[in-house]
Each structure stands twice: as structure tokens, then as C-alpha cells.
Amino acid sequence: MNKREERFIVDAMLGNIVTWLRILGYDTIYWNGDDGGLIEKALKEDRIILTMDRELALNAIRNGLETFYILKNDSPEVLAELAERYGIELHFDPNMTRCPVCNAPLKFMNDKPREEWMCPNCGKRYWKGSHWKNIVKTIKDAEEKLIKLRGSI
Numbered sequence: 001m002n003k004r005e006e007r008f009i010v011d012a013m014l015g016n017i018v019t020w021l022r023i024l025g026y027d028t029i030y031w032n033g034d035d036g037g038l039i040e041k042a043l044k045e046d047r048i049i050l051t052m053d054r055e056l057a058l059n060a061i062r063n064g065l066e067t068f069y070i071l072k073n074d075s076p077e078v079l080a081e082l083a084e085r086y087g088i089e090l091h092f093d094p095n096m097t098r099c100p101v102c103n104a105p106l107k108f109m110n111d112k113p114r115e116e117w118m119c120p121n122c123g124k125r126y127w128k129g130s131h132w133k134n135i136v137k138t139i140k141d142a143e144e145k146l147i148k149l150r151g152s153i
């Protein structure tokens with residue numbers, strides 16, 4: 001079983017990608033500060049940098065950091081590229097999911113009538129509601145794009 005070992009740090013332009021990586025179970029920091037701080041944190045915590053900022057990407061690469069420079073902020077496409085490049089799992093497992101808001105691993109609540117998860121950090125609750133279909137759809141789109149990516153090599 002994949003343990004979701006890759007960790008990421010993502011620049012402020014890519015908030016949607018942060019949410020998706022957390023939903024898929026990856027420890028992901030959303031960075032709002034300066035470039036130097038981002039590079040320092042990536043170095044210290046061994047995180048892969050995702051950015052749309054060319055200058056930041058070049059700077060990070062010069063510092064020997066694993067960096068993925070994103071040209072187009074399209075969630076399924078970026079997820080497919082991350083799967084191809086880093087082997088991230090395009091598989092939604094609610095028991096692996098991290099809180100999309102604060103990145104803490106969710107806790108399954110086994111005392112509820114419906115399947116429900118709670119974030120032990122911010123207290124937000126999650127269940128299979130109307131957003132569920134969107135999650136499944138985006139992940140399916142990403143899988144299809146990955147197949148196309150692999151087919152074109």
C-alpha cells in the first residue's frame with residue numbers, strides 16, 4: 001500500500017492543487033510568505049516545490065531542490081503530471097485524507113450513524129455529501145489524462 005510519503009510545498013497561486021493533494025492524502029503546505037522562506041522550509045522538511053513562479057522555480061533548482069514548475073493551473077492535468085513524475089496515487093481513500101483546510105490527517109468517527117470524518121486540528125467535519133461526485137470526477141479526469149500522458153511517450 002502506498003503510504004503517501006511525498007510531501008509538498010505549494011506557492012500561493014495554486015490553492016486548488018493544495019486542496020487536491022490533501023484530499024489524496026499528501027502532506028502539503030500552502031505557502032503565502034516570501035520565496036526565501038519557502039526554499040528554507042522545503043530544504044528543512046524535504047518537500048517537493050510546486051510553483052507557477054518561474055523565478056522561484058529557477059532559484060529552487062539552483063538550491064538543489066526538487067521543483068515542479070507548473071505552466072497551467074488545471075487540477076486534473078497537474079495531478080496527472082504529479083502522478084507521472086512522482087508516482088502520487090490518483091486514488092481517493094477517505095482514511096488517508098488530510099483536512100483540505102489545515103492539512104491535519106482526518107479521524108474517522110465510528111460513533112456516527114453515517115460515515116463521518118473529523119479534523120482533530122480545526123474541528124471541521126466531512127462526509128460523503130454532494131461534493132463527493134466532484135471529487136470522484138476530478139480524480140477520474142486526472143486518471144484519464146495520465147493514460148494520455150503515458151500514451152504519448
Ligand SMILES: [Zn+2]
Nearest residue numbers: 099102119122
Ligand atoms: Zn482541519
